[in-house]
Amino acid sequence: MTSFDTSPQLGVGRALLALAVVFVMLATSGWTAVRHHREPSALKASLTAWQHGSMHGRPLPDPHSGPSRLARFFASLTTEERSGLARHYPLAVGNMNGAPVELRYRANRIALGRARDAERVRTHDSRLTPTGQREAGRRMHRFESLRDSGRQILAFDPEGSGRVAEVFGDLDAAERISVIVPGVDTDLLTFQRTNRRYSAPVGMAESLYAAEHAANPVARTAVIAWADYTAPAGLGIDSATAKRAEDGAVRLNALLRALPGSAPLSMFCHSYGSVLCGVAARGMPARVADIAVAASPGMRAATAAHLGTDARVWAMRDATDWVQDVPHLEFGGLGHGEDPVSAAFGARVLSARDAEGHSGYFEPGTDSLRNLADIGVGAYDAVRCAHDDDRCRADLTGTSTAERA
Numbered sequence: 177m178t179s180f181d182t183s184p185q186l187g188v189g190r191a192l193l194a195l196a197v198v199f200v201m202l203a204t205s206g207w208t209a210v211r212h213h214r215e216p217s218a219l220k221a222s223l224t225a226w227q228h229g230s231m232h233g234r235p236l237p238d239p240h241s242g243p244s245r246l247a248r249f250f251a252s253l254t255t256e257e258r259s260g261l262a263r264h265y266p267l268a269v270g271n272m273n274g275a276p277v278e279l280r281y282r283a284n285r286i287a288l289g290r291a292r293d294a295e296r297v298r299t300h301d302s303r304l305t306p307t308g309q310r311e312a313g314r315r316m317h318r319f320e321s322l323r324d325s326g327r328q329i330l331a332f333d334p335e336g337s338g339r340v341a342e343v344f345g346d347l348d349a350a351e352r353i354s355v356i357v358p359g360v361d362t363d364l365l366t367f368q369r370t371n372r373r374y375s376a377p378v379g380m381a382e383s384l385y386a387a388e389h390a391a392n393p394v395a396r397t398a399v400i401a402w403a404d405y406t407a408p409a410g411l412g413i414d415s416a417t418a419k420r421a422e423d424g425a426v427r428l429n430a431l432l433r434a435l436p437g438s439a440p441l442s443m444f445c446h447s448y449g450s451v452l453c454g455v456a457a458r459g460m461p462a463r464v465a466d467i468a469v470a471a472s473p474g475m476r477a478a479t480a481a482h483l484g485t486d487a488r489v490w491a492m493r494d495a496t497d498w499v500q501d502v503p504h505l506e507f508g509g510l511g512h513g514e515d516p517v518s519a520a521f522g523a524r525v526l527s528a529r530d531a532e533g534h535s536g537y538f539e540p541g542t543d544s545l546r547n548l549a550d551i552g553v554g555a556y557d558a559v560r561c562a563h564d565d566d567r568c569r570a571d572l573t574g575t576s577t578a579e580r581a
Contacts, residue, residue: 217335218291222267229265231257239268243434246274262286271331273434277347284329291334292319318364331404331431338364339405341431342378344385345398350439354388354399354552356380357428359447359471360415362407375535377401383538384444387549395553402428408448415448416510418455418476425456433461440465442552443487446537447471447499451512458484466490466551470528470537470544473502474512480522490551491516491523492544492562494531517562524568527560 216224229236237249250258258276262269262283269275270284298304298312315334322329322340331341347353358377368378381401388397405424408414432441441464445453453467454475460467467483468490469475480489493500504515514521529543530536537544543560550558561568 217333218287219267219271219333219335222265222287226265226268231261236261239272241274243274243430246272247276250275250279266290267333270329271333273430277328277330277343277436280330281328281343284332285323287332287334288319288323288329291332292316292323294334295319314365318367321368330400333404334364337406337409339403340364340367341400341402341404342367342381343398343400344381346396347398347400348436349396350398350437351396352388352398352442352553353435353439354384354397354442354444354548355428355432356384356399356401357424357443357445357449357453358401358403358407359449360408361410362403367401367403372535374538374540377403380444380446380538383540383545384548384552387540387545388552391546391549391555391558392553397553399552402431404428404431405452415473418451418509418512421448421452421455421476424452425459428452428456429459429461432464438463440554442466443468444548444552445469445472447534448473450475450516454483454512457487460485460487462486465554468492468526468548468551469516469523470531470548471497471499471534472512472516473499474504474506474514475516476506476513477521478514479520480516489516489523490526490547491521492526492528492531492537492547493517494528494533494536494544496532497528497534499534522567524570525562526568527562529560 223239226236226239237246258279259282262279263286266283266287270280270287272280295312295316299309299316301309304312322332328343329340330343331339333339356377358380362377366376369376373379374383378401381399385397385399388395388399405427406420408420414420435441443453443464443466445467450469450472451474453469454477457467464485464487466488467485470492472491472493475483477483483489503511504513504518505511506513516523517525526547527543528537531539531542531544536542538548539545547559550556556572
């Protein structure tokens with residue numbers, strides 16, 4: 177029989193070692209950072225100015241009101257009045273759920289121009305290190321790129337590492353809407369990449385939008401690249417807990433409830449983005465027809481049924497994806513629970529052939545992208561399952577709660 181030393185000294189030693197490990201993890205992830213007084217962010221300043229603003233002698237509505245109330249307010253204004261609000265409060269209007277999407281695009285283009293000009297000044301700020309000046313230059317060029325003619329920026333916040341969401345297609349006229357939720361290391365500077373193009377939100381959205389058109393050329397679709405949350409940086413403590421997902425879930429559901437029209441929504445959640453979608457699932461509006469996750473470390477639920485949604489739940493993972501080696505458990509707030517592609521979880525498991533690793537699910541020509549596009553246009557009979565089982569194809573010819581509504 178194996179014996180274990182249970183002496184008090186050894187117990188204390190193990191406890192101290194555990195505390196030391198936790199302290200190092202927290203310290204290296206910024207949890208122990210000293211917080212200093214900071215000036216309000218540009219977005220908060222714009223919202224504060226809105227709250228103190230007025231029109232025709234009457235106060236403007238609370239910017240945090242429900243989207244339906246804000247929609248009614250904007251609908252009561254003339255085109256000139258709406259444009260005036262976008263010019264005076266660009267960040268507030270550009271991020272306001274309930275404001276018309278075209279007005280949000282216009283307001284965010286103004287806000288991006290101002291943020292670009294601020295970064296241009298910082299590139300010559302002698303108080304910054306050369307590295308800081310180069311970082312300001314990178315941000316300046318990214319802001320300039322985002323405000324290019326034709327780009328539809330639905331949300332934008334330059335604070336910190338930044339947040340942004342972009343629309344591909346006509347959101348107002350769409351018959352189906354897809355929302356891409358990316359994972360770790362997503363911020364303003366990684367929102368779009370030249371190398372490894374389809375591993376970044378913009379490339380993912382462009383690829384999915386094109387694949388949806390190929391799957392159904394006559395369908396009117398729109399795709400949102402949604403990076404409007406503060407994602408974990410790297411594989412540290414933030415990516416092992418649900419804190420960033422919980423904060424992001426509030427923002428995601430606020431957007432989903434404010435989207436125009438009644439078109440069914442399909443959620444496509446990659447890596448840590450699937451944790452966020454799992455946390456958000458219970459609060460998603462009924463029009464969400466599908467939640468599809470790729471490269472998921474877990475969805476903070478023991479089974480698909482425990483997500484608390486009537487949406488179809490899909491999962492996929494490429495055979496070469498390193499996330500399969502992540503322990504699928506949750507203990508003391510660390511880890512994200514059951515593996516979504518496991519039989520125990522109960523999702524519909526899709527083929528991800530040719531995806532090639534953790535970041536290749538939106539690569540053109542892959543089974544994974546074709547499957548996501550088929551879900552996005554509602555062509556459920558065309559999806560390719562990973563296994564020949566009844567669970568993947570059950571009730572695919574029926575209608576979800578979102579489509580019955």
